[in-house]
Amino acid sequence: MNKLYGIQYLRAVAALGVVVFHAAERSGGHFTIGAAGVDVFFVVSGFIMWVLAEVRQPSPTAFLRERVERIVPLYWIATAVMVAGGLAGLFPKMKLTAFHVFGSFAFIPHVSPSDGGTWPVLVQGWTLNYEMFFYILFAAVLFLPAARRFPALALLFGTLVAIGLVVQPDGAVLRTYTSPLMAEFLIGAAIGKLWLANRMPPAALGVPLIVASAAGFALVGFGYLPFGPAALAPLSGMLLVGFLCLEKAGRVRHMRVPTYLGDASYSIYLWHTIAISVAVKASGMTGLSALPAFVLSIGAGTVAGLVCHELLEKPIAAWFKARRHRARVRYAG
Template sequence: MTKLYGIQYLRAVAALGVVVFHAAERNGGHFVIGAAGVDVFFVVSGFIMWVLAETRQPSPVAFLKERVERIVPLYWIATAVMVAGGLAGLFPNMKLTAFHIFGSFGFIPHVSPSDGGTWPVLVQGWTLNYEMFFYVLFAAVLFLPAARRFPVLALVFGALVCLGLALQPDGPVLRTYTSPLMAEFLIGAAIGKLWLAHRMPPAALGAPLIVASIAGFALVGFGHLPYGPATLAPLSGMLLVGVLCVEKAGRVRHMRAPTYLGDASYSIYLWHTIAISVVVKASGILGLPALPAFILSIIAGTIAGLFCHELLEKPIAAWFKARRRHRKVQYAA
């Protein structure tokens, strides 16, 4: 898959939006629309997975293995750090149980004993429960002929969402996997299908779609539109289509900084809250006003993610790549 710089910029914006959301929340402010970065991530993820699968044609096992290698090790490391910090008493409000720890490492949606929310030890890891479930379902449809994959995927995701809307399940597992958020992956996959079929809207609509989606996000942020998948999923899809239209016209320039932030977006997403917690605690000790603490939180969260991208994510990816290359050499011999 040729690198689409517009996609990288979207990933960077989504990750930074989540960073600002958490920095504001921890410093007594509000930037709720920043959390919509998750919705953008889900739509982009559906797009990327569809395009990768259709262009590379991996086996279901190979697809799932690659996704596990990409997602799991770094998440497990971050979760282990949180568990160690909790056991050491660094997070006074954190309550740990054996199942909470097990469920966090196993991508099992469960109720946190700390506050009753449906999330793992590393709170933002709740989105990875959705991602891993999507990967499993997507790997399953790869067993089918190419022409049947999207209809079956749409049928399964549509059935899950309809089931959730009809039953409103209370259990964390059913509540998670029948959430309307599941539709965001399907929207991304549908856009990926249109992209590969060269059936995108005219390039002239790219900029208006981007502007319209940003205006929509702003209206959600100011409370004029409801916050939720029913609003954010179409806006995220509109934003992605707009960016792809501009990309198709060759109007997206390669800029090193946002591209790098896009590459590091997963590390930023995983590690930023730990750095923000340190800054908030230090700001309280030093008596820093809310605004400087807020700015420092954003900077620290982003830098922590970049460091982990360089020191953990890239070496882990390189190790898996070298391992695959070594196996190919062995098989060839």
């Protein structure tokens, strides 16, 4: 699949939105709508997975292997850093238990002993529990003939969300996997299906859809619409469709910096909170006021992600790519 620059820009905006959200939260401010970057990520993830699977036609095993190689190593490194910091006493509020650490590495939703929230040691890793579950279900659907995949996916996700709405389970695992957030992956997959069928709205609707989506996010941010999947899922889908309308017409230009930020969005997402914590603590020690501390935190979180993208994410990806190439060479020989 050719690189869709609009998708990269959305990934960059979503990641930076989460960075600003956490920077504001840690420095005493508020930017709640930044957390909606997660909803954008989920919709975009559903789109990318559907398009990649339909274009490349990987086996279920190959699909899962690629996802594991892309997601797991970097997340495990970030989680290990958090665990080490907790054991060293760098995070006074962190409480570690054996299952908390195990569940964090194993992508098992569980209640944190630190504050009772349903998240792992690396707090933002809660979204990866959803991602990994989506990948497993998606891989299972790949066993079916192509024509039956989307109906099966819709049935699976629709059933899970319906169970969550009706039963409202208490356990961390069931509560996570029956959350309405699961529908966001399905929305992205549906948009991917329409994209491949060349059934996008005309390019003239691209900008209006983006503007309408941005206005909707603003209404959520100011409290005029509820903050949750009921509002954020359709708004994220609308935003994606708006960019794709322009993409289809060749109206999305390549911009180097936003594209690079999109490429680095996963690293930014994983590593920004550690850097923000350091920046906030340094700001307190040096007597910086709230606004400079907020700006410093945004910069620190973003730069930390970019550094880890270059020093960790890219070398890990290159290693796996070289490993697959050597395997193909041996097999061919």
